Amino acid sequence: MSAEQGRRADQARRVAHVLRGQVLRGAFPGGALPDERALVAEFGTSRNTVREALGLLRDEGLVERRRGVGTVVAGRTYQHPLGELSGLAEVLQRHGVVVNEVREARSVRPPLAVARRLGLAEGAATVYLERLRRVDGAPLSLDCTYLIPEVGEPLLARGRATLERQDVFDLIERVAGAPLGRAEVSVRAVVADPATCEVLAMPEGGAVLAVERLTRLADGRPADLEFIHLRGDRLTLQATLDRARDVNSVVE
Amino acid sequence: MSAEQGRRADQARRVAHVLRGQVLRGAFPGGALPDERALVAEFGTSRNTVREALGLLRDEGLVERRRGVGTVVAGRTYQHPLGELSGLAEVLQRHGVVVNEVREARSVRPPLAVARRLGLAEGAATVYLERLRRVDGAPLSLDCTYLIPEVGEPLLARGRATLERQDVFDLIERVAGAPLGRAEVSVRAVVADPATCEVLAMPEGGAVLAVERLTRLADGRPADLEFIHLRGDRLTLQATLDRARDVNSVVE
Numbered sequence: 031m032s033a034e035q036g037r038r039a040d041q042a043r044r045v046a047h048v049l050r051g052q053v054l055r056g057a058f059p060g061g062a063l064p065d066e067r068a069l070v071a072e073f074g075t076s077r078n079t080v081r082e083a084l085g086l087l088r089d090e091g092l093v094e095r096r097r098g099v100g101t102v103v104a105g106r107t108y109q110h111p112l113g114e115l116s117g118l119a120e121v122l123q124r125h126g127v128v129v130n131e132v133r134e135a136r137s138v139r140p141p142l143a144v145a146r147r148l149g150l151a152e153g154a155a156t157v158y159l160e161r162l163r164r165v166d167g168a169p170l171s172l173d174c175t176y177l178i179p180e181v182g183e184p185l186l187a188r189g190r191a192t193l194e195r196q197d198v199f200d201l202i203e204r205v206a207g208a209p210l211g212r213a214e215v216s217v218r219a220v221v222a223d224p225a226t227c228e229v230l231a232m233p234e235g236g237a238v239l240a241v242e243r244l245t246r247l248a249d250g251r252p253a254d255l256e257f258i259h260l261r262g263d264r265l266t267l268q269a270t271l272d273r274a275r276d277v278n279s280v281v282e
Numbered sequence: 283m284s285a286e287q288g289r290r291a292d293q294a295r296r297v298a299h300v301l302r303g304q305v306l307r308g309a310f311p312g313g314a315l316p317d318e319r320a321l322v323a324e325f326g327t328s329r330n331t332v333r334e335a336l337g338l339l340r341d342e343g344l345v346e347r348r349r350g351v352g353t354v355v356a357g358r359t360y361q362h363p364l365g366e367l368s369g370l371a372e373v374l375q376r377h378g379v380v381v382n383e384v385r386e387a388r389s390v391r392p393p394l395a396v397a398r399r400l401g402l403a404e405g406a407a408t409v410y411l412e413r414l415r416r417v418d419g420a421p422l423s424l425d426c427t428y429l430i431p432e433v434g435e436p437l438l439a440r441g442r443a444t445l446e447r448q449d450v451f452d453l454i455e456r457v458a459g460a461p462l463g464r465a466e467v468s469v470r471a472v473v474a475d476p477a478t479c480e481v482l483a484m485p486e487g488g489a490v491l492a493v494e495r496l497t498r499l500a501d502g503r504p505a506d507l508e509f510i511h512l513r514g515d516r517l518t519l520q521a522t523l524d525r526a527r528d529v530n531s532v533v534e
Binding site: 031035036039040042043044045047048050051052054057072073074086089090109112113114115116133139141142143144147160174199209210211212213214215216217218219220221223224225226228235236237238239240242248257260262265266267268269270271272273 | 365
């Protein structure tokens, strides 16, 4: 990349940062972005830079170019708060209908690493659920879930129809009667493999949030280990963080 | 993709989920993964499935194949807690040396959308910082920061050397004397554009965590709007979430 290309790429990235935030906050009424001339005026850059910035957002699946209209927001995106432990349907219930396509629901002997994280003996059974989760018909995430037998077996007994309509969290608490406590969550950005892209109906080479979540019962016992791939172009995680007063003292 | 390829891809994904977690938790002493035969035994799948799973982790940049050794963990990864508001150097100080390459540090007239989020009048100046952040020499993130003049100007006055060594959070509190309060954070998974990949020294087509963070002073005024691209192969965000008791009542 030449120095000039690098400079323009830097500028395009800065423009894209601002536009991305605006798209996600719904700042463009009707979903149409300002035209290139207006963007050139606002950002004080060349038209080529504005085009490159719009290209970045197109590649992310956030906007698309529509003939005769210009650049428009590509589709619905959803926000999931990271402040409290809640299921997808619980969070999105006001924004869309969550339906789970149940790909697997059975008792399995899990890999040793899974048994250990769930506090089970080697060779103990778990309940394995795999669900493709759709919001208003469009795939949003692929969830692979290992449950301890105590909470998993009552869910299996209810049958697939129940699993199709409800969050596992909700089912654990209502069907298995086991109140949930705390979860340890880790989040990474990963390029989805071709098979996952196909399942999630996303373009090949797209990014997903790879979430691992170990949820414990209120009494502290691990109950539910989930591996979730969330479409990067459709979901944003959100959190509100407070400055820890004691952090300051440890850095010089 | 044929039905059989799909089934094998599903199994490979499940194996990769478990191995990914183990790699990130440092479960393999010395960094060498078990050999294929041991993995076949542990996961109860075919050797082809195990190879496909290892291929997924290689594509994510988490492991690499080393001739005569087998599959090994590719490089250091870092955890960043999402529970409290803290800077990269504050978090990683026990794990590595954070050095910031200052790409930009100047007073700019920001885009209107940035001025609005910072509570500034149209046309007001901000301080713009752009830093490539390295941990132990290897690029980890590219941070684009807009600061209100009150906190940004004292930082500029200190010169680049200060910005190279310290977190902006730390500088705002120490140099500008303005205690921080709360931040609103959003996180997405995005495929990095080629220019960003070049800056971050990551393979083309790799994924980044795209973080937007608006940090307020203790008195509630917005002070610092950051757009951060974090290498997906090197950083994991972590949070501990508590089950909100009132969520249950709203879902049927």
